[in-house]
Amino acid sequence: MDKHTQLPSHLHDIRNRVEGYARAYGLDFFDTVFEVLGFDEINMVAAYGGFPNRYPHWRFGMDYERLSKGYEYGLSKIYEMVINNDPSYAYLLESNMDVDQKLVMAHVFGHVDFFKNNFMFRHTNRKMMDQMANHATRVRRYQDKLGVELVEDFIDRCLSIENLIDYQSPYVKRRPDRPDVEGEGAERQVAQGFKNEREYMREYINPREFMQEQQRKLDEEAARKKKFPERAERDVLLFLLEHAPLERWEHDVLSIIREEAYYFAPQGQTKIMNEGWATYWHSKIMTEKALDASEVIDYADHHSGTLATHPGQLNPYKLGVELWRDIEDRWNKGRFGKEYDECDSFVARKHWDKQLGVGREKIFEVRKHYNDVTFIDEFLSLEFCIQQRLFTFGYNEKHQRWEIMEREFRKVKEKLLHMLTNFGQPLIAVEDGNWENRGELYLVHKHDGVDLKLDYARDTLRHVQSLWRRPVNLHTKVEGRGTIFRFDGKEHSDRRADL
């Protein structure tokens, strides 16, 4: 059966036309299944992060309420949703006008091309639809056996730390295959005993029992010194899975949460690129090919709504699409490389055009090999920053309000990169799983100038403790001072500790 026939026939025709245009431009995407949903259904699917068969949890009900109310009150509306899967699934809002559906389809093909080709998605499970359903079955089974409340409580705690994964780990191999548990081999220290120049006296000065005792002490010492984990482990969830005294169902649920977190991570790490890419392609396909004259006004209205900016928010669609266009333009005109970079004549730079015409080629290459951090780092230029009128903002305690802080290029770029690095989350790693030899967990926050939200940190620590079962500690900085927060299962405490 042709699964595309689920679409009403006129949408089916539109779909085929738009797909043809997209392929002609060189986009390369998975087979894409479109489904038309009413607003209530689309809100529901969106609440489940795009997966209608996800495990049960109240948080999805909360997202559903937010989305439904936003729609009812006319504050927000989901036009479309795309699921990174092979085949990909895309949901269209039933009440959209045909021109919107056309635009959305073009947008969707952009996303799916990105999912298929960008390196960040190389390790994601393309059968996630099935996998999510499988997770749901497992969670339901535990709930049937143990009670909804118990399992949901545990999920609450897991969700509290779902951001403690290593966002780089799918791309970097840094754990040894099997840690050398015994610590044997060249490094092993051999007990020396008392100094002795006469070989025949050896048994008397360093009797065998004494030497064995010495050796045992040395080995013990070495084992204690040997760090556990050997290197700071940024995948805290993995560490807990491997070392926390979890029951089997708990282990399974935590691994589900971890797997889903890793699935969603690359989408978060390429938001600007991906939305920009889809927007770039929908506007190209619409304006050059697909748009009928009668649809221009509605198209323009919707398109400009997508790209609208508000002072205190960064619109990833807008920033993304402008950057893609900027890259294309620069590579078309040859505005890159040593000669261009070293040219300090303002006029010459302004009129620089070597007519290279390699822009299109360049953006296809960039969409393969970059993520938001490297994308911004490499392509956000001074000219772009001025032209797009970017600024940093912050909270002015004195005036009790949010204010524009800086317009200086370096500051803007720095702030932007900081917001994107590690998904905008604090870097927290397991430094020691047997802290002070008492089986306590010792986490370290790599402080880079921004303090943690402390009340949240304490409550999160409480949740970590409930998984680890022994006291847990977190080292961070508060207003410049090193501090260790501790939760021992009963109460919180904190003390100063500069490293």
Added chain:
Amino acid sequence: MSLKIKQDHARFRDIVRGRIKSNLKKYVQKGEMVGKKGKDFITIPIPTIDIPHFRFGERSQGGVGQGDGEPGDPLSPGDGQAGSGQAGQGEGQHILEVDVPLDELADILGEELALPRIEPRGKDRIIATRLKYTGVAPSGPESLRHFKRTYKQALRRQIASGSYNWRRPVIVPVREDRRYRTWKQVPLPETNAVVIYMMDVSGSMGDEQKEIVRIESFWIDTWLRKHYKGLESRYIIHDAVAREVDRDTFFHTRESGGTMISSAYKLALEMIETEYAPTSWNVYPFHFSDGDNWSADDTRLCVELLQKRILPAVNLFCYGQVESPYGSGQFIKDLKETVGPRENVALSEIADKDAIYASIKTFLGTGK
């Protein structure tokens, strides 16, 4: 499929109402949705439960934005917080910002806080009815025939019976296809109401306290306006003496000196008796203060004025005590003991901005 989200949704609502999961209760927050009214941003309360994470303090983090303005310029309220970079996982969600009409705002507020309809006093005398088209039915007067629906029905019948010919798309409705608009009679209070806002402007009512009163009175106005065709607002400020002022002055005056609450009550009473006869007006006095009165004697006088003359004449008397670091907060205790049990009295303590919604519910949740 839809059943499933209903379960998760019901579970979320249960947690919000505190019926299950007391351990999550402290994370239930008054989330906000931002709408726009003219130039102002209006936040609409919507509950969220925030699962704690290790995250940055918002205020120390800041962000990057786009647009006009010089360093040092403020961002409009509603901006900021949102930040970027963590835009979430749901792909392709386009947020629109729209203007929300006032009565829709009132509806939203009513629904969020589960506010009852106000029943104006003297209902029999002042209610009017209005017709409202509410649906479509297969019978009715010809003048109300719904042409589009009639033809749609005819088309449906023709397709179903196989008599539709797309080469010659002629649709002829028969008697059973006809559809008519139906209506309902909606009771509409034809009457007028007046809100008399009174505020203590002694030194302890600072900017933050006034901001609370400003937001709260905005919502009170909006809600009452939905129920009454004409709504007037009057403003009285007082320290040791009371005087009537305009809205702007009301929210910006800062004075000090003694506090004689009775002075305001006397002035309000005079207003009611001369201008707003209770037979044709629904009267709503609201008084905000930090709860410090000059003397026990004056408090006694206030209670007497309320009991004998004000309460019999008004729909609802509301007293909101705004917490300030200076006031003793005695006044609300005195009111609780004396007029508190009366059914047209609502008393509320407002600790901070977050307490505004709860306070509005206390005031307007009586349906008076």
